[in-house]
Amino acid sequence: RHLKWDVEYMYWSPDCEERVVMGINGQFPGPTIRAHVGDIIHVDLTNKLGTEGVVIHWHGIRQLGTPWADGTASISQCPINPGQTFTYRFVVDKAGTYFYHGHYGMQRSAGLYGSLIVDVPEGEHEPFHYDGEFNLLFSDWWHQSVHEQEVGLHSKPLRWIGEPQTLLMNGRGQYNCSLLPNFGNSSSTQCKFKGNEQCAPQVLRVLPNKTYRLRLASTTALASLNIAIGKHKMIVVEADGNYVQPFAVEDLDIYSGESYSVVIKTDQNPNQNYWISVGVRGRQPKTPPALTILNYKKIPSSKLPSISPPITPAWNDYNHSKSFTKSIFSLMGSPTPPASYDRRLLFLNTQNRIDGYIKWSINNVSFVFPPTPYLGSVKFGLKNVFDQSSPPEDFPASYDIMSPPANPNSNTGNGVYKIDYNTTVDIILQNANALAANTSEIHPWHLHGHDFWVLGYGEGKFTKGDEANFNLKNPPLRNTVVIFPYGWTALRFVADNPGAWPFHCHIEPHLHMGMGVVLSLAVDKVKGIPTDALACGHTADMFLKKKYLP
Numbered sequence: 001r002h003l004k005w006d007v008e009y010m011y012w013s014p015d016c017e018e019r020v021v022m023g024i025n026g027q028f029p030g031p032t033i034r035a036h037v038g039d040i041i042h043v044d045l046t047n048k049l050g051t052e053g054v055v056i057h058w059h060g061i062r063q064l065g066t067p068w069a070d071g072t073a074s075i076s077q078c079p080i081n082p083g084q085t086f087t088y089r090f091v092v093d094k095a096g097t098y099f100y101h102g103h104y105g106m107q108r109s110a111g112l113y114g115s116l117i118v119d120v121p122e123g124e125h126e127p128f129h130y131d132g133e134f135n136l137l138f139s140d141w142w143h144q145s146v147h148e149q150e151v152g153l154h155s156k157p158l159r160w161i162g163e164p165q166t167l168l169m170n171g172r173g174q175y176n177c178s179l180l181p182n183f184g185n186s187s188s189t190q191c192k193f194k195g196n197e198q199c200a201p202q203v204l205r206v207l208p209n210k211t212y213r214l215r216l217a218s219t220t221a222l223a224s225l226n227i228a229i230g231k232h233k234m235i236v237v238e239a240d241g242n243y244v245q246p247f248a249v250e251d252l253d254i255y256s257g258e259s260y261s262v263v264i265k266t267d268q269n270p271n272q273n274y275w276i277s278v279g280v281r282g283r284q285p286k287t288p289p290a291l292t293i294l295n296y297k298k299i300p301s302s303k304l305p306s307i308s309p310p311i312t313p314a315w316n317d318y319n320h321s322k323s324f325t326k327s328i329f330s331l332m333g334s335p336t337p338p339a340s341y342d343r344r345l346l347f348l349n350t351q352n353r354i355d356g357y358i359k360w361s362i363n364n365v366s367f368v369f370p371p372t373p374y375l376g377s378v379k380f381g382l383k384n385v386f387d388q389s390s391p392p393e394d395f396p397a398s399y400d401i402m403s404p405p406a407n408p409n410s411n412t413g414n415g416v417y418k419i420d421y422n423t424t425v426d427i428i429l430q431n432a433n434a435l436a437a438n439t440s441e442i443h444p445w446h447l448h449g450h451d452f453w454v455l456g457y458g459e460g461k462f463t464k465g466d467e468a469n470f471n472l473k474n475p476p477l478r479n480t481v482v483i484f485p486y487g488w489t490a491l492r493f494v495a496d497n498p499g500a501w502p503f504h505c506h507i508e509p510h511l512h513m514g515m516g517v518v519l520s521l522a523v524d525k526v527k528g529i530p531t532d533a534l535a536c537g538h539t540a541d542m543f544l545k546k547k548y549l550p
């Protein structure tokens, strides 16, 4: 798959209001990549942004042997400068529902994303049947420019980005009109689509009595979501590119960074259409649900459903979310984790202050991106470019996770957790109270370069005794996992992919405010890094050697 992409800003109307978005080849969202297992994806990415750098991360693709193609600014590569072209070249080795997105500053929020679908090799079959499929990539959208969002996040006092104006499905949503007559407040008018508007919803057109696969992925900057389809149950079959033990749900939670496949049967009255709703979870929703229509083809899609849209669960019904999340198990026959770990990292998630700026910290360190990519600085042993001391592996046992931090002051840092090659690592993500009393938020954590097994979830503070309840039999393999308010999540992975890999909260403003860490492993084994990946910071100095030309 040889692709030539130009990234540029352009005018677009994602929610029927014109704004500036980041597009690829004149499209928003960017083009869908569709490939088979084993294919090489080759993307010549040209930055046409004018005044800022860009990179693209291929979310969920492990980049076995190609860590330089992971597309993370400051970690796997230098930002691609305006006018320059960088070539990403990697193998897609596992079938599944993936996506790609910007991984520099807040470029995901600016609209830099698209779908990446990997099919099983030609002649092979998925472990479930379907007659047709649809692909829905969810995102959230602000009317404030991404530059204002970014400046607000590092201002004192913090100017928080607030809740999104609109939820988008495949880059389409409605802000100043509604698909529903009189939805929400009475001032919202009904949309009149001719069908070719940039914000016109993508209708799912189906035949009766068939089975459809819906690929669902969330690249939201902030919002956690729930999707429900009127009158149709969904059978969950895939999560983050891994098969799961099929189970039926009425509605499904999806956090930023996650993907699922569900199958539905079109066995309802074919003389009706049905609403599909997507609502906000975990934060007080100020954003109306996104809506589209499941259209039984023999009637027009413009015929509004007679049954009102399914109401997604209340934003703070965490029991509902936990019950869904804890129902996910790997499909029988999937790889199982090693029985024990070599090293355990405990990561306390807190909201803090540094000089009065609001940040997020892991074990009291708020991550800042260095100007030299770790892949180069670790490989070449450059000592003066990032903190050389190993960041903290745990936090004081006496820390009270139920209250705002007693001493909210934190430190910035950019140290690296050096992981030994082929060892088994456990990470316990520990949630806590944020700065405001009685507040603890949802954080979806995403690991680059590896999938991990989710061994368990619990309430309150993790204790050694909780290990006894770890699921070592059929834990799901994932690349993104949620921590619930005041709870913990345990995961395990085998560090077998040399590279420099971020592990971070997938809420984009939270990562921007320091909520992440970097792991490095066996970087000496990494071969064939393109020099243009490292032509910035101290690695550029190293390549240039001579400071002045004769």
Ligand SMILES: O=C1O[C@H]([C@@H](O)CO)C(O)=C1O
Pocket (backbone or CB within 6 Å): 158, 160, 434, 441, 510, 513
């Ligand atoms: O990082 C965040 O900042 C705000 C709030 O805590 C401060 O205004 C919020 O809701 C976040 O998730």
